Every structure is written in C-alpha cells, then in structure tokens.
Amino acid sequence: MAGKKILLEARDLVKEFALEGGKKGKNVVHAVSGVNLRIYEGETLALVGESGCGKSTLGRTLIKLIEATSGTIEFDGTDITRMKDREFTEIRRQMQIIFQDPYASLNPRMNVRKIISEPLTTHGLARTKDEIESQVKALMDEVGIPREFINRYPHQFSGGQRQRIGIARAIALHPRLIICDEPVSALDVSIQAQVLNLMMDLQDSMGLTYMFITHDLSVVRHISTHIAVMYLGQVVEYAPSHQLFDDPKHPYTKALLSAIPIPDLAYRNKKRELIKGEITSPIDPKPGCRFAARCPHAGEKCTQKDLRLTDIGPEHQVACVMYENE
Incomplete structure (x- = not known):
C-alpha cells in the first residue's frame, strides 16, 4: 500500500492453548491459526467475527499480553515476538488496550x-x-x-x-496503537455513539492507530479504514471498509453483512444469507476451510487443504477456493 506506513504486522501468527490432560501436540485449542495482518499508522482496522472466533485472543497476542505460540509480530519494524520484558518496556508504552467491560477492567x-x-x-x-x-x-x-x-x-x-x-x-502514555476490545458492546446504543465519537476525536487529535474488535459490523462501518473478517482463528477476508460492504466475497462475510438490522420497512422482505450447520470445533481441527461445514457452496476442494488469503483486487484478499485462481 503505497504511501502508508505499517505500524504493526503479524506473519503466520499462531496461538494455541493446551487442554488439561492432553498429550503434546494433541487436544489443543487453535485460537489463532496462521494469521497475517497489517495495521497502518493513523488508521483503524476493524476485526470482526462471531463471539469465540479468536478476536480478543489475537488482539492480546499482538500486544504481548499473552505470548504467541509461533509466528512473528513486528511493531514499527522491530520484531517484538520474543522480546524480554525489560526490552519491551519502552514499546509497551506505545501499545495500550481498552477492555470490553468498563466495570470489571477498573x-x-x-x-x-x-x-x-x-x-x-x-x-x-x-x-x-x-x-x-x-x-x-x-x-x-x-x-x-x-x-x-x-x-x-x-x-x-x-x-x-x-x-x-x-x-x-x-x-x-500517549500511545501510538490502541487495541479496542469491543469497547462499546456493553453500553446502551445512545452511549455507544458518544463513546465512538470520542474515540474518533482522540484519533484525530493524537494521531492514534486503532484495532477495533467487534462482532457488530454496523458499529464499524463509518469508523474503520480496513476490515478483517475472522472465523474460528483464521482471517477469511480483508478489504478496505467501503469495499467490503459494497462487494463482499467470502460466504461468511456475506452472511455477517446480511444480519445487520436495517431500520427501514422497505427492506423488511430482504433475503437473508442464513448460516446453517454445526460450528467446527477449534480443538484439533481437520485441514481445510473451517467454514466448510456451514457454507452453502462447499465442495470437496474445501476440505483438502488449509486456505490462505489470496489477492483478488487492490487491498482485497479472501481465503476461499472460489477465488484461488483469480
């Protein structure tokens, strides 16, 4: 992306949690699986997806509140993945977090x-x-x-x-990056707007960069620069905000957008993209697309190998076999 500075970048980032009593390499919860992500300075990356898909775990791993299992994290060009606490102190000041529950976090x-x-x-x-x-x-x-x-x-x-x-x-501490972990989901709708406006004003006045984690796409439509869609530990689509809303590609993204309430009776008969089927377990998942069990377009190819994000246009990437050869 010409002219834009990458503030934070994750490459093949993995975070796994071993279950009690499990054997080494087995009975592991794959919370974050091979995520590649860039956050550009001064912008807002929205990370969206259903509850339990690994959004909060990814956010906390990126700023080293929890340690990554594998992969690399670079902040302003410096690899911080295995950095010791003493070295990390100065960078810690530049990376902060706003938690979801404003009562439990105080x-x-x-x-x-x-x-x-x-x-x-x-x-x-x-x-x-x-x-x-x-x-x-x-x-x-x-x-x-x-x-x-x-x-x-x-x-x-x-x-x-x-x-x-x-x-x-x-x-x-005048940070450069703030991870916003569903900061308005516990608030009334009228208060949500006030807090979002405050955060946007602070971004303008302080030059902040945000990673905004949410399960509600309607919240981030007007505040995000880019959107990454996450499903069971993997990013399945990444695009500029306007492009994702205007032309979503991944079946899961289409279903999420379809679920946004529209307060207009003219749209009451609008067809919804319903998601059916059982959610794949994040414990030792099989190779292939993790959305395949719920996808109406799934075929044999979808379960043969893990899928990576593929470029399908300027800044638009999707992990789906339908777009692998585009």
Whole structure:
C-alpha cells in the first residue's frame, strides 16, 4: 500500500492453548491459526467475527499480553515476538488496550485519580503530586469526565463514564496503537455513539492507530479504514471498509453483512444469507476451510487443504477456493 506506513504486522501468527490432560501436540485449542495482518499508522482496522472466533485472543497476542505460540509480530519494524520484558518496556508504552467491560477492567478500590495516574507513575511520567494532579485532570478533560469527580470510585459512575475513564487510562502514555476490545458492546446504543465519537476525536487529535474488535459490523462501518473478517482463528477476508460492504466475497462475510438490522420497512422482505450447520470445533481441527461445514457452496476442494488469503483486487484478499485462481 503505497504511501502508508505499517505500524504493526503479524506473519503466520499462531496461538494455541493446551487442554488439561492432553498429550503434546494433541487436544489443543487453535485460537489463532496462521494469521497475517497489517495495521497502518493513523488508521483503524476493524476485526470482526462471531463471539469465540479468536478476536480478543489475537488482539492480546499482538500486544504481548499473552505470548504467541509461533509466528512473528513486528511493531514499527522491530520484531517484538520474543522480546524480554525489560526490552519491551519502552514499546509497551506505545501499545495500550481498552477492555470490553468498563466495570470489571477498573479496580473498584481505586478512585479516578489513582486509576488514571497509575500508568503515569509506573512509567515515571509524573513524579510529584502536582504533576500527577495536573496530568490526571488534563486527561479527564480530554475524555469528558468532570474534574470534581476525581475522588469518586468506579461504582459511582455509569457504564459510559466508566468506559471514558478506561479510555483516559489508555491514552495517558500517549500511545501510538490502541487495541479496542469491543469497547462499546456493553453500553446502551445512545452511549455507544458518544463513546465512538470520542474515540474518533482522540484519533484525530493524537494521531492514534486503532484495532477495533467487534462482532457488530454496523458499529464499524463509518469508523474503520480496513476490515478483517475472522472465523474460528483464521482471517477469511480483508478489504478496505467501503469495499467490503459494497462487494463482499467470502460466504461468511456475506452472511455477517446480511444480519445487520436495517431500520427501514422497505427492506423488511430482504433475503437473508442464513448460516446453517454445526460450528467446527477449534480443538484439533481437520485441514481445510473451517467454514466448510456451514457454507452453502462447499465442495470437496474445501476440505483438502488449509486456505490462505489470496489477492483478488487492490487491498482485497479472501481465503476461499472460489477465488484461488483469480
């Protein structure tokens, strides 16, 4: 992609979890399987798919909250895959995360001042009480939390306000990349819009790069630059946002788009792409397309080998036998 800087890139990234009592190499949950992904600086990559497909695991693996089983992760051209904690400290400041549940992710025994100041003091960016107070209040202003609430605790806030506190904590170190792990799914629809607008404003003012994880395609239509569709640990389609909505290729992507509610009676008879069949188990899956058991177009070729993303147009890739020779 000419003119765009790659901030983070994953190559053949794998994350597996061994089940208790399983033999080596067997009884393994394949949470992330051979993912290749690029996130461009200053843009928003949306990672979408059903619950349980490995989206959150991928996000946390990319920023080393959990260690990869194999593959490589590069941040700004530096391989961080096996980097030790001491080496990783400086890069850690540049990679942050916003969690899904704005209550569970905040320590109930800490007030707002302590929650927001913790990363500042941990990384030595605020040492005196005056520095801490000044920076915490500035961050509260950024996310729209009144300064007089600085001594309040998480249980004294609404869900939207708690998520704003989580966002303030995430931007405290002025990171370059933020993994947004379904940050609005636990909020009311009206509050979702406010939080999304806040995140877009912060992206513009701070030059942030987002990876936005969600199961709801309608949420990311207007905020994402690119979209990666994930199914059972594998990315099955990747494209610019507008292109994915206008011309989806993978049968799973078409089904996801078909499920988006349209608040217009004119579309009440619109045909839906229904997904039938049993979900393939992520425990020691057989070779081949993992969507094959539910795909209306599946044939013998779909179960013969693992499929990789294939270029089918400018920045558009799909993992499907129907497009292998295009």
